[in-house]
């Protein structure tokens with residue numbers, strides 16, 4: 001049971017995002033990390049590795065800095081690393097990114113794919129289901145628990161009424177939400193081993209994917225609309241005034 | 254431009270975002286067709302002003318949720334051009350699969366859409382906005398509450414198609430929510446607490462106010478992690494993104510990851526004892542006070558409305 005984990009290397013959640021010209025200023029981001037939900041996907045894969053001997057391949061698509069994300073994944077236990085080299089991910093529309101990732105998954109031989117519910121930069125949630133469609137695979141999104149079930153998997157997903165336990169057979173794609181589980185941290189030995197781990201370098205050509213001709217193209221980035229400064233009140237005795245304003249000014253009560 | 258809308262439905266019928274998607278479609282000069290998955294909400298959809306026709310898409314696959322099966326079924330009923338769905342968890346999954354199967358791009362969580370076609374959407378959890386120009390067909394999901402709802406004077410015709418698809422995700426067990434509280438992602442008013450609430454023992458003070466005004470209770474990640482609250486009520490970058498008309502933050506500092514989940518709320522009230530707390534930077538009404546004094550005062554003020 002081999003698992004491919006898709007990890008995206010993104011600005012750390014504490015990073016200040018600024019726009020210069022009409023693009024997000026990536027050069028101004030000092031700290032990059034594995035996208036938070038992808039860490040839960042990786043954790044789940046490593047859990048399955050422990051319980052059922054799965055081998056875990058971490059796959060990332062992005063510029064050279066993304067290799068650091070692969071090393072971070074190796075340091076906690078990923079067995080093989082694949083880097084699909086793309087200098088500017090924002091130049092590819094969803095069809096192209098998904099085609100690259102699906103091709104890399106297929107050449108890794110994995111029949112199970114774990115990824116994040118949404119990436120921290122795009123906030124989209126398109127990749128898991130899109131890759132599943134390309135692979136002709138089943139997909140469950142927003143998973144918080146996973147286990148093996150016969151030759152397939154069982155998963156817990158949130159629903160509007162609570163949660164559902166579902167089963168699915170392979171090939172399949174699961175996208176992960178944050179869970180209560182504590183993420184493992186790398187130890188010194190893991191970090192040393194990760195430094196030496198080979199990275200399988202791929203690109204669009206080696207994967208046989210045509211990445212030209214995106215039909216959805218970013219024209220500009222901009223800072224979010226500035227909000228007018230709010231009204232400040234001092235002390236609990238002002239609570240009633242605020243409630244009156246919510247009723248009469250904002251008309252929301 | 255031909256526009257097909259995938260109605261967003263739940264146990265109660267049609268979700269309000271459906272009429273908001275109609276507004277988006279009409280603003281592009283379209284007379285949209287609405288597809289109702291599993292035949293839910295057809296009459297309500299037909300009465301939305303601006304809708305030209307409604308198709309009840311029926312099939313066994315709609316008895317449970319399998320995004321792959323739903324997308325396959327809906328794809329065979331949807332026209333070419335632009336497909337709109339709701340930016341909810343299920344809507345996003347169906348949209349992504351419909352787009353991948355058509356080989357066209359998907360753009361999630363649009364807060365604006367203009368003729369041409371350009372789509373505006375938040376990225377980096379709202380720390381920036383993105384404009385995307387699309388040449389050709391695509392699938393776009395619409396953020397709930399980003400568009401006003403279309404009126405309800407319509408009377409579109411309803412037809413039925415039967416298109417089931419293979420289900421590959423089998424539901425074994427449904428687990429009911431531990432509490433009957435409203436979902437933070439759905440509620441019109443959300444009142445959230447953070448570490449400033451001191452301990453889980455004080456949480457009921459927050460819940461009492463919520464019950465008074467029919468609000469959902471949310472939480473910062475700090476208290477979800479430390480006090481063992483359900484992750485389903487966490488607001489923020491790794492929790493839920495909420496866009497209620499009123500968000501009340503109590504004892505929450507306003508870390509950037511928390512702001513990411515609530516800054517697009519229409520009105521924000523913050524109660525914090527520290528006048529320099531970053532939460533006040535996004536608050537429309539900021540109250541510098543201890544919750545121990547402010548929550549009882551809030552209860553009193555609300556009950557005398």
Ligand SMILES: Cc1cc2nc3c(=O)[nH]c(=O)nc-3n(C[C@H](O)[C@H](O)[C@H](O)COP(=O)(O)OP(=O)(O)OC[C@H]3O[C@@H](n4cnc5c(N)ncnc54)[C@H](O)[C@@H]3O)c2cc1C
Nearest residue numbers: 447448449473474475489490491492504506511526543544
């Ligand atoms: C990858 C990542 C993802 C994250 N995702 C999220 C997320 O989704 N959501 C989220 O919320 N956080 C998230 N965080 C955590 C975030 O960085 C903060 O740690 C967290 O939001 C702090 O929670 P808090 O405001 O409750 O606590 P604190 O920051 O400790 O703030 C407590 C506040 O209460 C005030 N206070 C104290 N006593 C009182 C009193 N008696 N009355 C009134 N006010 C009082 C204090 O002045 C202070 O401002 C994430 C962090 C990381 C690294």
Ligand SMILES: Nc1ncnc2c1ncn2[C@@H]1O[C@H](COP(=O)(O)O)[C@@H](O)[C@H]1O
Nearest residue numbers: 006007061115116118119124125126127
């Ligand atoms: N360029 C990428 N490289 C590796 N994984 C990716 C990439 N883009 C998206 N993913 C995976 O797909 C998930 C959802 O991404 P998105 O659809 O962009 O929100 C992410 O959390 C990752 O797990």
